Amino acid sequence: MARTDVRERLLTVGLEALHKRGFNATGVQDITDAAKVPKGSFYNHFESKDALGVEVVQHYAAKGAERRLPLMEGSGPPLARLRAYFKSLNQLGPATGFSRGCLLGNFGTELPGQSPAIRAVLEAAFDDWAKAIAQVIREAQKAGDVSKDLSAETLANFLLNAWEGAVMRSKVEKDAAALDAFLSVTFNKILT
Amino acid sequence: MARTDVRERLLTVGLEALHKRGFNATGVQDITDAAKVPKGSFYNHFESKDALGVEVVQHYAAKGAERRLPLMEGSGPPLARLRAYFKSLNQLGPATGFSRGCLLGNFGTELPGQSPAIRAVLEAAFDDWAKAIAQVIREAQKAGDVSKDLSAETLANFLLNAWEGAVMRSKVEKDAAALDAFLSVTFNKILT
DNA sequence: AAGTCTGAGACGACCGGTCATATTTGACCT
């Protein structure tokens, strides 16, 4: 197997494993087993488990940025795009029995105290995400669809955090009630 | 040391340690060291680490129920009580450098897939909490301070989840911005 | 003496990371 293939595979499989089980509950051996790569090879590609965690966050964030292209660049009204965006995010829960949550939220809960490097990339990822949502909300405010009482940044950050909380709750309850409530309150009350 | 004292101490200290570092990143030895109890004694009091986790959740939830007595039984207007309640919750973050988060949210993120018993008590704890908040919102709706477009239950669950998400984000950012945004949007937009 | 409780240390498994050895690579030579 080519060197770059092994590294990619470790990153991809590592992301999957860490997302499924959490950072501390997943061992390097679990990741290398799943990737069908000898354990000793791991350290040829990543300096440490922590270093993998950093790249996993960055990779997941990059995928998230791709996922929100229709939101950022679509042609419909901003609120409709935003609703479609959160609806599509909400489909991810049921697909895995509400077992995964959001990797950023999971790591944001588990790791800030233990890994400064991971905390830093998490912070960057959340901030970028919130900025993207704020941009769409700002459009909606300009269009007169959302009142300007609260800034687009405040609303975007609030909603992003609210969504993460809803995802966590859907993990606990193993159902979509929290995600549904999020959509309902967001689009029937907050973004009005 | 008396047997019930040892057990109480393990529970109290265990709660503290698990809250500080997370479930999987805290060992039984860490807990028994902190409690100044011999490690072998742990299993005289708790069947397993998981069993301790279950009791920690129940204990924390009971403390949470006490904390919200002024909310439930206070004499001022419901919205004022609710605001004071969340304000007091929000003081917990800065007190520890935003390092702890909420134990229920932390466990809700880390453990549903790994411990069915802990997931079950988490579910119960969140549901009780949401019911309590819903009761106050219902009062506010009756008083005409909050519109009845959305049910008290929907609003309460949404806000509880939103607060958990804000707490997680305050851990990542190590500041109070998310908690402040929560108060702002909740009382200036949602509960109106 | 008999019954009950305690806890030091053992158990088997797992942890992140290391490193001597094995294998592959690619430059060079014929």
Next chain:
DNA sequence: AGGTCAAATATGACCGGTCGTCTCAGACTT
């Protein structure tokens, strides 16, 4: 094209720990 060999890379056994749990000799109680 085939062979050589130093350098680069990969590998898996090993390292020194930690993990949650259990055991049974000894302590304690009645």
